[in-house]
Amino acid sequence: MASSSFSPCWLHGISSKVTAHRFNRKLFHQPLVDTSTSSLTSPILLTTTDRRWASSRPPDAQLSRSYRLSEFGYPAPVRNLLLRLKLNRSFVDASVVRECWDGQAKDICLGDKFVLLIRALGKKGMPDVAEMLFMEMKVSGFEPNCATWSALILSFANNGFLSQAQAIWDEIINSSCRPNLDVISGLMDAYGKMGQFKDIERLLHEANSRDPDLSSEFYTSAIHCFGREGQLQMMEKTIKEMVSRGFKVTSQIGNVYVIYYSRFGSLLEMETAYGRLKQSRLLIEKEAIRAISLAYIRERQFYKLGEFLRDVGLKRRNSQNLLWNLLLLSYAANFKMKSLQREFLHMSEAGFSPDVTTFNIRALAFSRMSMFWDLHLTLEHMKHRNVAPDLITYGCIIDMYMNKGLGRNLSFPLRSMNIDASPQLVTDPIVYEVFGKGDFHSFCEILMESRQKNEWTYSKLVGVYQRKMYRSNQIFWNY
Template sequence: MSMSCASFPSYKGISCGWSPKRKKISHNSEAVELVRLLTRTISDKEPLVKTLNKYVKQVRTEHCFLLFEQLGKDDKWLQCLEVFRWMQKQRWYIADNGIYSKLISVMGKKGQTRMAMWLFSEMRNTGCRPDTSVYNALITAQLHSRDKPKALAKALGYFQKMKGTERCKPNVVTYNILLRAFAQARNVEQVNSLFKDLDESIVSPDIYTFNGVMDAYGKNGMIREMEAVLTRMKSNQCKPDLITFNLLIDSYGKKQDFCKMEQVFKSLLHSKERPTLPTFNSMILNYGKARLKDKAEDVFKKMTDMGYTPSFVTHESLIYMYGFCGSVSRAVQLFDQLVESKVHINVSTLNAMLDVYCLNGLPQEADSLFERANRIKIYPDSSTYKLLYKAYTKANQKELLDKLLKHMDKDGIIPNKRFFLDALGAVASLSANSDSANASTDSNAANFESANSKTHSSTPNSKSSNVTAGSKNPQDFANLATHGKSYLTHL
């Protein structure tokens, strides 16, 4: 049963247990500098191996570890394998679990599950015996695969194998990975089973255990389950940290349970922790989604009164808030102030303003801003084109779609198949729901998706007023399919 506002647990009463800190890996500054030099030197023109050979007298295992991390971040997982093969040819190379664990982790994050499995097999063939860290990396890699039910089943299989192998016993990291994954999958029964297993083991949960599960439940809107984990956390004498407060504030805000959200915020102010910009950004955005403009503005005022400087995310949250509340002029005013201030404006801020126009049925205004973006030194990227393509498709703005496609062609933007499938889905959604397309949305729209399905405002731009949203004309699909076909032939 969901807790009432009055019964929300007070954090003041939680005794202060030991809160473990994440161990930070420190790298030699010279090693970091050498890796920076290597990554700058590596290019498509010069083979990676040739670059490594130039620095063969300096590069060692620690440099390769850093290279794996950087190449992984740059989405260059194939080059990680090149570095690995180069390592194996060096005299100083010794097969090591840590190397394989790092590579498996990188491959997993990039969705290369088969490659991660191949590395695991090769590791065993070289005589290395898997340990807990390797299995943790392998489980994480499996969980990145698209077939989630199969991935979860395999992860549990590895978990059981670890429990039966002396040198591979699950540690707190293992439990944290699995608990969060099953919470994300909404499998409450398995989460409870893992907690029971954890209680019976010699492993003690830490703050990351509880935060990970609560965050997953909260993002799924499973408030009752989230609160049950909060109670478990309290019984384990584990003190909430800033992440705990922030995820609770965000979860309650998304559910529009503002009574509990505000109470958690008050508890945060009375704790040893201090709010961060994400704390305020979340509250502003969630008040905005509920169209509580005054409340959102009060949060922003409190933030500035406390000495915080708004970030670009804060500005985007405010722009969206005004958009959700139908105050497009205030959103425009804020955006223009940012432009006039000469500060660097991220493309995500441009996207926020464009989205607000589209949410409020003003595609022509969105087009005008898009056209002047380069003049104000904000350069659209593929995310901008995708946003506008979907918005124009939903609004059945054929002329704007054609114009946008010409821009995409000119700027060399070649979308993938998913780009057009999403757009076709938008048209299908409109056609299937055309009878209700002109109905006003719920004034308490709980999330971005519901707000994104709003129809045109009652006073659309004159150029767009001649277009009927939600047309059932099959030609809409034919035209869009033609656009897609012409682009997909280039892929």
Template sequence: MLDYRFLFIFYWWMKQEGYRGREEHFVRFMNMVGMAKMPDIAQQIFDEMENVGLKPTATTFTCLIHVYAENHAYEKSQDLLEKMSTLGLKPNVVTYSGLIHFYGRDGCYDEMARMFNIMRTIGCSPNAYTYRSLIRAYAHAGLIARMEKAFEEMISEGWPPDSSCINLMVQAKAVTVSLTELGNLYELFKKYRILIREPTIRAMAIAFIRASGFYQLGQFVRQVGLRRPNVGNLLWNLLLLSYASNFSMKNLQREFQNMKEAGFEPDLTTFNIRAMAFSRMQMFWDLHVTVLHMQSMSVMPDLITYGAVVDAYVAGNLQPKLSNALKEMQMFQSFPEVRTDEMVFEAFGLGDFHKYCTKFLSSEEGNASPTSYRTLTMAYLDMK
């Protein structure tokens, strides 16, 4: 991090030497102290320009306007805009675009729109940064109609969308569109040759899951490309989840093998997707083999794995055999934790044992002292 005290020492030295700097030096200082959350110092630097024989220009005013806006002092920014007019200086696209960015950052969407309309009224044409700032802000706010209007206008003006715009747009739209429209959203990435990012993959996956579109989820991850290493096991896990949620066990087993053959090592979420499916289907042998496989790969189980075993045996009225199955996991003395991707819960919901643990651990009794799996299991089975 920069030591901003050095900037003031340097500025003092510049004055002592009688150095008559150029405008860009003052602008640089103002930007730096603005980033340091010191708008008052930026104002002093601005005022000092006249003392050294420099007349502030639109560039200098723009810098100070942005410094105040960055520090949420919008009234000061507006006062400076009016002062520019009285001096015959015209705000430019940089001036307005910066204000639009900061208004959007702070959720002031009406003010942001007002700035944009002023630009158009005075003939100051928005640039790519202006439109992207609008789109990002509206996407974060979930203002879909405004976001789409800004996007369409940007394209019609000949400004290309960037990766951030497309990803944020799709994340925002995934929450609201129908299952059919959701399946078409990926076309935007293909059209503009933009790489879909992990948060967008997750947003779309959760939307598919909540709409019970498990088949469409499988199609989506295949479109994205299962061999993308930059998202780890996410795409493979989603593909497995699309089959596990429909209890398509043969396809689940086949794609699990394909995952390994493609060079992707199963992680905790991979195993728990399978464990949850085996548990619900009461496939005890497969559940047993999953636990052994995890041990062979040094993948530590969590509450989801443990709960899958408990729920399967309780639902199958096999409590007498449950003790041996749990001993095999070697978790009795451990403390419960969840390390599984939350999308598994979106698809399967919480198991009965998981629900019980969540309720117990949030209670006064559960908060009193650390609770082991053994204690939780005994209390849960006593309740049954």
């Protein structure tokens, strides 16, 4: 719990930077309630300054007694905040405060409600109003705890006011309050977005000295922050520092290390990172497999992709069909149809059941090669396996027929499919990195954005696409 050593004097400088353009400075620092006689149910008592300011306004803007009575259902800090906002003609902000407060559960204690309100105001981009609430809490006799300070500092940090957040952080460091992991992670993310990576290191060291028991979590947050912004050298430095202090590299950190090197590093650096993960005897997870595979695909290194997948182990069950689908994709990308068919049979022999992504990888290869009979067999196989086709499957059929000028024969392959079903897209997006989006797929995405998806069926989409292609092939002569 925060002690009384916190002083609101440092907030005066913050208010001048954040709220000077929205609120009257003299009115902001003048308390609305006499704290010696106020309570949660006491009426609002305006000071002489506030009365003089309100009486100087036009008659149509002065607050009537019934207007003030509408705030009596709120605690003193919220009530005073609403009145202060209305005196400053900030009616939109006042309505937001009302909405956030009234939307909270009834069984929450009053202190937690203040914390939730400050967080909600921060998420809505109103850190100045959150600061006003904090000041009203102090004036009304509510001592803020660590949760309140944490909510206020995140409110400033998430909205880009790093100097104000740093001022609050300095107060926390010099007090008896223990900062939690959410505050440290939030500040690190804010510094990372602004490119202030040196401040992340400083914040990490201050947090470790303040709460050594959470040093491992602090290091993990810093590694995530550096990696997410592409600062691989600083991420490497942080991991070495963590290991030198006796902390172990967990599976989470090891996989994150590989993921960020696959995103921002070269293929050689990515392979080195994967080698370190293997040497540490940590199991590579599904997201890391996907990240490495995506790096190989973008560099068109499909042979290396196949070698990597075999090294991981195609018979792993915890990644479901991901490894097999990526292997089939590596062959389909180079249109090695015999190898594609062979590995598909090996997949079934290993006990893996093909899903819609598996079938669509084969269908895309058959469609690009104009292999009509093989594509029809794929549709029959999907029907036998009870795998429902999606928009990619329909796109393979329609694009192949339309590109060959056989649009009138589309009824033959479509008669065995449920064309009255609603369109759905369940294929793994990594397939698009190899084959891209077909003409029918791209057209349907644009078309379905204009209306609600539940209004469309496959038959309607096919009909609209056929009319569009028919018109595009017509020649009009203008004389």
